[in-house]
Amino acid sequence: MRITNNMLINNMLSNLSNSLNRVSKYQNQVASKKKISLPSDDPIVASRALKLRTDVAEIEQYKRNVDDAESWMEITETTIMQIENVMQRARELTVDAANGTKTPEDMAKIKAEIEQLKAQMIQLANTTYSGRYIFSGFKTDKALLDEQGNFLIEVSDDEKMFYEIGIGDDIDVNVVGCDLFHGGSKGVAEGTKSRLIGTFDNLIAALESGNEKAVGDVIADIDTEIENILRVLSAVGARTNRLELTSNRLDDDYINFTKLMSKNEDVDLAEAIMHWTNEMNVYNAALAVGAKVIQPTLVDFLL
């Protein structure tokens, strides 16, 4: 084949440009730390990258939801424990009052304390978390009980707040007021007297009458309420437990998925730099050889 000067120059140019393209590819990889800059560089990596990014973003959301659920349930759990403490104190006082050695003054003192406990109980029923009443079901802007212990709102069992903590995995975070303060009932109408507060009322009435037998009769009711509170508390505990497990799993998932994401789209820096150096050497060699080849012709020797 006849080789002409233009052929040499054209070939050299196209070789240099190919070589420079590869240099630029690895340079981009090193600078961006990403394997690809356009989907067409590798459509499979690109579509996997999109999928994994979504997965990671979702796990992050679920982690935040779990954190929020944990805070909500923590305040619920603490409040229910306080409620239980109040009930235990009321029980102690009641047992004390029922043992038949109390003077009317003692009875009056006990009654006064029970009244305080009732007020405290109503306050606990109206506990808020960042401005929201935690036992009011969906009506989080409204208090649950009035000062007498009547339900201010209609509350029902299906007013459960579900937080999403995984794909298709919901957890209910709230305890509905009727469950805790009305003996585990499914729903309660507005204006109904809370059974738990009713027990306090009965106790106060019995203390007022000074009838020790009547006071003693209330103990059974108090025990029923305590039993109910403990049932709710253990349910909350079980859910908190589940949240903790989910939280751990999400932490693991997060690590795994970010690892996968990195493996999919991040470049191995050492490898990229090596490729770059290699291509740069090729480019330099091509330049040097090219410069030598296209220069000399007969013209240089004809003088």
Next chain:
Amino acid sequence: MSGSSFFGIDIATRGLYSAQRGLATVNHNIGNITTPGFSRQVLEQRAARPILMANGTGMLGTGSEVIGVKRVRDEYLDVKYRTEAQYLGEWDVKQALLEELQVIYNEPSESGFNTVLNEFYDSLQRLSTDPSNPSTRAALKEKAVMLTKYFNSVAAHFEYMQNDINEIIYAKVQEINSLADQIAKLNQQIYSYEVSGNVANDLRDQRGYLVDKLARLINIEAYEVSYGKLPNGQDDMRFVITISGKALVDHNKVSYLTTIQRENKLNEEDIPDLYEVAWADGNRLVVKSGELKGYLDVRDGNEGLNGSSGFRGIPYYMRKLNEFVRTFALTFNEGLIDINGDGVVEDVMGHVDGYKLNSKEGDSAAGIRFFTMFDENGKPMSSEDFAKLGGGDIEEMYRHITAKNFSISSEIYEDPTNNICISSAPGEVGNFEVLRSLIDMRHNPYMFREGSPEDYIKTVISCVGVDGQLAMHYLNNQTAITQQIDNRRESVSGVSVNEEMSNLVRYQHAYKAAAKMIQTYDEILDVLVNRLGV
């Protein structure tokens, strides 16, 4: 005659002339080393007609003569080059434009669709953990605006791009006409030269170069046809260029191409008044390859819909975006979605089924659509005005939404605190049952034919990625093929400096030697005339 005193000087003079023409040819070649399309020329030289000696001693040579200057060219390679250049032009354009399309989608990145959609759902989740909080509601509104703006911006960029390509198509048609014009003029000139038996080497090179350029633009066939015999007995050759069988250049006549603004859009997604390319005489033009085909395919290609090419161009990607926002808005607003993949659309809770935050016991569902579109003034449309567009037909209503005009409704825009309706019952600020239904939809694999919202966009991005990769491969192949043919052509027709230098030396010596011959005869004659003097 054979004894003529000056016969030798005549032969030597012919030698001088031949060497001179040779040097001139070398000079011409060297001067045109960098002229695009130039073919090297060689001297056609032969021994001059000899003289028959009357005394029976045979023929006496009379030196050399130049019979012409020939251009070295392989016509077969020209045809081959032009066939391949058409596809090189087409894929060069497609590759560059597909890269531009991918940049518009901006994926994978930290600011593309994926991020925007993730953040939108993230804000829905945040709202679920604090449903009555005005700031989480305001945040959701902002994220929704971001989502709609993403689509508006991508659609606007597609439109700019379609418009730009349309202008380029106009320019390319003008370029084709102008090249055809120049070729027709050259044809006339070449014909006039050659009719008298000459060869118009350099004009032919110029024409060849223009035809090469034309071949990149559109599918052409270029050939010389015989129109019969000239009076001098030679073939009457005329040069013709055809596009899909119809002559663009017929010797010195040109049939022009023209651009006509379309009255009816080819695709619903197109911008108005795109140019249709046709023959100026009204005939239909079939563009099969070349840059023009590349531009037309990217501008019009809608997977073969509406008679467009099977290529996936701007209308295809616009349609995909529109389909997305329509289905997404319909599902999100109305809660119409196929839950279990049985092909039947179920009516679950959508945003219209929700109650306002400040609703009171006894209020009915607010019926507010979260997503609507911009009205003709560019303002978000209210849910009610939007509903009127359909005239009772929900599908029809959503057909008005495009990626370009996709927006949140004016209600949400003006008062997100109250008008984001996520409660399934009136007067319950902590109720987010509707929101749960909306969040659930994200993982519904039947929301789109392609799956969930992410799957849908992933499919589109993979599609543009694969097409881009394919275009890159085609371009690389085509570049290699074209370059190889061009190299072969260069190998035949290119100027080699070494070769020219050798010829230079060769002709220089021939000239010197011929001059020496004259000097020798001069000396002989000097002896004869001056020294033998009486």
